[in-house]
Amino acid sequence: MKRNSDPLQRLFGLARSARPEPPPADLSYGFTTRVIARVNEALPESPWERLALGALPIGALAALLCFLVPSLMPHESSVAEDFQVAQAFIQTAIEQ
Amino acid sequence: MTDPSRALVSAWVASRDQDAACRLIEALHPQISRIVQNHLPRGMDAEDLEQEVFVQFFRTLARYDPALPLENWVSRLALNVCLKALRARARRPEWRWADLSEGEQAVVASLAHEPEADSSQAQDARELLAKLLDVLPPRERMILTLLHLEEKSVEEIAALTGWNATLVKVRAFRARAKMKKALKTLGEEKL
Numbered sequence: 332m333k334r335n336s337d338p339l340q341r342l343f344g345l346a347r348s349a350r351p352e353p354p355p356a357d358l359s360y361g362f363t364t365r366v367i368a369r370v371n372e373a374l375p376e377s378p379w380e381r382l383a384l385g386a387l388p389i390g391a392l393a394a395l396l397c398f399l400v401p402s403l404m405p406h407e408s409s410v411a412e413d414f415q416v417a418q419a420f421i422q423t424a425i426e427q
Numbered sequence: 428m429t430d431p432s433r434a435l436v437s438a439w440v441a442s443r444d445q446d447a448a449c450r451l452i453e454a455l456h457p458q459i460s461r462i463v464q465n466h467l468p469r470g471m472d473a474e475d476l477e478q479e480v481f482v483q484f485f486r487t488l489a490r491y492d493p494a495l496p497l498e499n500w501v502s503r504l505a506l507n508v509c510l511k512a513l514r515a516r517a518r519r520p521e522w523r524w525a526d527l528s529e530g531e532q533a534v535v536a537s538l539a540h541e542p543e544a545d546s547s548q549a550q551d552a553r554e555l556l557a558k559l560l561d562v563l564p565p566r567e568r569m570i571l572t573l574l575h576l577e578e579k580s581v582e583e584i585a586a587l588t589g590w591n592a593t594l595v596k597v598r599a600f601r602a603r604a605k606m607k608k609a610l611k612t613l614g615e616e617k618l
Contacts, residue, residue: 338538338614343575346556347532348515358456359474363449367526370448370485400510 432497439491452481458498459505465511465572468516471606480508483532503587506569509611513565522558524616531555539614566590567602574599 433452439446456477463476475602484504491500507600524532530551537545556576560568574595580601585592 338610345549345552347429349553363452366481367448369482
């Protein structure tokens with residue numbers, strides 16, 4: 332067999348023959364929890380989550396306006412309706 | 428990508444399912460641990476670097492194309508994290524004969540004089556090699572580790588790192604020249 336005369340190649344060959352430390356069969360205690368905690372810390376919120384949170388005050392304001400605006404508006408339509416009812420009542424009374 | 432992994436990735440991307448994340452960590456840990464062990468900067472804790480790989484993995488998982496093998500994607504990601512860690516640590520300028528352990532000194536001597544190296548010196552050879560690799564710039568160190576310790580082809584290294592094959596060859600050549608010089612210097616110091 333031809334001997335490799337390059338010391339570096341022989342060093343690599345020798346190092347390859349060393350058994351590397353096997354990776355641990357089990358994860359160390361708490362490893363998964365630590366990873367997930369760091370991931371949750373590092374991950375930005377989803378765009379939908381941010382949109383929903385941003386839209387919350389706008390939605391609340393819109394709901395408030397929905398209640399307030401009709402109560403503050405003059406009841407023109409109902410006044411007109413009352414007037415018509417009164418007219419019809421008077422007309423009926425006159426005709427009789 | 429196996430079907431269970433595909434389902435777990437989908438579950439995480441769609442709803443950040445914590446259970447899916449736990450199972451992905453368990454499934455990928457052996458592969459990531461092996462890569463980290465081979466490219467770990469000296470003095471750094473392997474578990475810290477593994478954690479960093481997993482954090483990057485989950486942060487970027489939404490960009491993963493399920494048509495590609497997950498294993499390749501994970502390997503590339505792990506190598507990038509290791510490269511970043513190698514760049515961040517201070518590189519040792521050189522090693523002197525006096526810095527080597529007795530076993531490592533014996534390896535240097537046997538490489539210079541004996542026709543065949545003794546296989547009982549394998550562990551010392553690995554430690555000596557780790558020291559010599561530590562002197563190299565991070566990318567050169569990574570290429571030599573992949574090429575000569577993990578015995579990957581230039582094409583495989585190019586695919587894993589995203590560097591073109593010619594660049595890999597040039598860097599490997601330069602790195603080998605530096606290591607040969609360092610080994611020769613150590614041998615001369617011994618005399």
